[in-house]
Amino acid sequence: MSNARATHLTRRGILAAGGALGLGAVLAACGDDDVKSGGSESTAAAKSGPWTFKDDRGTTVKLDKVPTKIVAFTGVAAALYDYGIEIKGVFGPTTLENGKADVQAGDMDVSKLTVFGNVWDQFNVEKYAAFAPEVLLTTTFDSAGTLWYVPEASKAKIAKLAPSVAISVYDRQLTKPLQRMWELADSLGADLTATKVTDAKKRFEEASERLRAAAKARPEIKVMAGSAAQDVFYVSGTNFSIDLEYFKALGVNFVEPSESAKKATGGWFETLSWENVDKYAADIIMMDDRTATIQPADITEATWKKLPAVKAGQVIGRSPEPILSYDKCVPMVENLAKAIEDAKKVA
Template sequence: MSNARATHLSRRGVLAAGGALGLGAVLAACGDDDAASSGSADGTKAAASSGPWTFKDDRGTTVKLDKAPANIVAFIGVAAALFDYGIEVKGVFGPTKTSDGKADVQAGDLDISKLTILGNEWGQFNIEKYATLTPDVLISTLFDDAGTLWYVPEESKDKILKLAPSVGISVYDRQMPVSLERLYALAESLGADVKAAKVVEAKKKFETAAERLRAAAKAHPDIKVLAGSASQDIFYVSGSNLSIDLEYFKALGVNIVEPSAKVLEASGGWFENLSWENVDKYPADIIIMDDRTSTIQPADITEATWKKLPAVKAGQVIARTPEPILSYDKCTPILDNLAEAIENAKKVA
């Protein structure tokens, strides 16, 4: 993981907030020292089951504890997903707070004022503060098949992982429903009431949204969708392979613009980087743009070549969430928004 922030583009460079794409917002370094004390989004709290706790993660590692962990520390997106299931965390790391003190898009419905923020930017992780939380478990996502815990700094990971066992949920080279099911299973093991009406309804809405997107793609097979991400000097075009959202969109029939496999090799299969002069390389009817605060958002792009793109002129640019919060509640709008865009799109490319 140490090369993910190198000046050259690594396989995960486009995914990491603040690295190769870190020419957008400057994030605050850390948060307050208050531990999380909030319940789920609807005010309920999950009750962890008594007795031993065990969970086999996506690295094949089985974590065993005498009881379900009470002091949970998690990557911000994981914490936001667990919150939707009624599971509290004590501390978070990763993009939590924007430079103006507001909640980052990856924080979901979390009240960040009640969270102990161990690190807000890439490479930041306050080990001393982490130790004071007496963590029972650390949870993060996995963006590779090597078991690398997302946003756990490579240079200090040994010290961090000595303090508590870790759990990794993969968001690498699989479709969105698989990762959703894994987070759902983790939440259930931690005491979430997955039979609650709110959770059951959220899952049904996700399934309905998936069918809507499938139908929209089938009805408009000629509508080309390009996944982009903007930095000061580079426009990134993502291929559909490896990313859980794009792989799923393609499986549902969405016509994703695909850079060639050979071109994608330079980034480990993730994306092609284009100069702004060449941003029109791929014809597209809809552009879905990286919504993370580390990237330049469409309204702030001043490049003339961008403004001349047919999809931009037609107003057919919507947000893309490359790091979805893995709850059914948060993933449903992702599918609905794309379905609506395809349903209403004009053929411009």
């Protein structure tokens, strides 16, 4: 199977719906593709002395000093950037074909980043080794602690070059990984008393209360989390995904595919043909905003255009891989709150 097809399956299949469970099976079906990635140097690590951090796998990394030669998954680097920790070497979706920033790069200036792997299954191990990284930072989407965007084919080589830290974004509410990223930033020397940081946390808490109130006032409004690929449409379940679990806990009324329908994807989502995209009634549709998926404005399927929520203009963006800083999570909570407040009952 070609690399292009493998990328289509992983990014628009498993990843498109915000899930990673079952990814190994998909990749196995595609064969082992070579992988590459890289890293660079961090600035703003003000602390001195030994550095210790226990990650969400239960792994404790100990270094003689606070690391500055850090390699991070793009979304992790973007979150740390919001706390004043600048990491210059990244792997994962960073730049678009036109050179502009991928949505997962947040506020980072991508022109100043060294990108060692921009898409799934790319990781330049040689450059990574030459850089002599002190630590690799990423997330994990499963209970096994699989390192996100670290390729299966080269993970052993990568592991020998530097210890890794993983923040879990699996089967927990958004507030937990947000807190863990906060703790990671703190360990790296971030000033968490800075007004920008404390204001963002306060705004997140206020946005959450607004969403809770909106959901309570309008329990009849049904929300569906979807993702579009060329041949199929994915409907996400609320289990496992940190954003949907959190929104559900705040009272949002979600479309929930049956367990049997989600079985093929390990419980993450249901796959529908475009002909059956109207299987579930929804007043609001949240659509995956990642660049590997087809965005609402580019969907040409007639069945999509006939959906009540689409005809009513009640389609909003969703970040299945949110940048884990309070600043970046405020808009996604506020947008859903506003959508529920303003929604017409159409389904």
